[in-house]
Amino acid sequence: MSQMADLNEKAAENAKHIMQKNVDTASQQAREAADRFTRSLGFTGKDSERLARQSKQNIEAITRCGTVLTQAYQDASRNWFDLGQKQWQRNLNGLNKLMRATSVQEFTAIQSELIREGLQHMVQDSKVIAEGSVRAVEEASKAFSNTTQSPTLVR
Numbered sequence: 001m002s003q004m005a006d007l008n009e010k011a012a013e014n015a016k017h018i019m020q021k022n023v024d025t026a027s028q029q030a031r032e033a034a035d036r037f038t039r040s041l042g043f044t045g046k047d048s049e050r051l052a053r054q055s056k057q058n059i060e061a062i063t064r065c066g067t068v069l070t071q072a073y074q075d076a077s078r079n080w081f082d083l084g085q086k087q088w089q090r091n092l093n094g095l096n097k098l099m100r101a102t103s104v105q106e107f108t109a110i111q112s113e114l115i116r117e118g119l120q121h122m123v124q125d126s127k128v129i130a131e132g133s134v135r136a137v138e139e140a141s142k143a144f145s146n147t148t149q150s151p152t153l154v155r
Helices: 002-041 045-099 104-145
Strands: none
Touching: 002 045, 045 104
């Protein structure tokens, strides 16, 4: 189990690194494309500065959002793995309880208790996952709240 946890952690870390590298590469390419586009259209002075500033803000917002979503993916992956481990351990404990039953009535009572506990854990685990998703979306949306929208420049 420890090795599986280590492998999962490494996989999540690798995924985070790859996603962050892709976001950084895309941001750099977008900046370069925006610069080339601005120069090719011949924008100068205030227009050029405003467009460059707006492009920079947009790219920074996209990068922040990508970083937040990458971290959220890693956290969700870790949470799913932890929840799976906990459920597996609960299942083993429940099986041991069932094996110790000395009558059909005791077996039935233990089984119904395990079903109730399983559903209760499922609801609690779903709540944790949902709360994490909501936090990630709120954090990602903050990346765009500081970006000012400027009117489109028509030439």
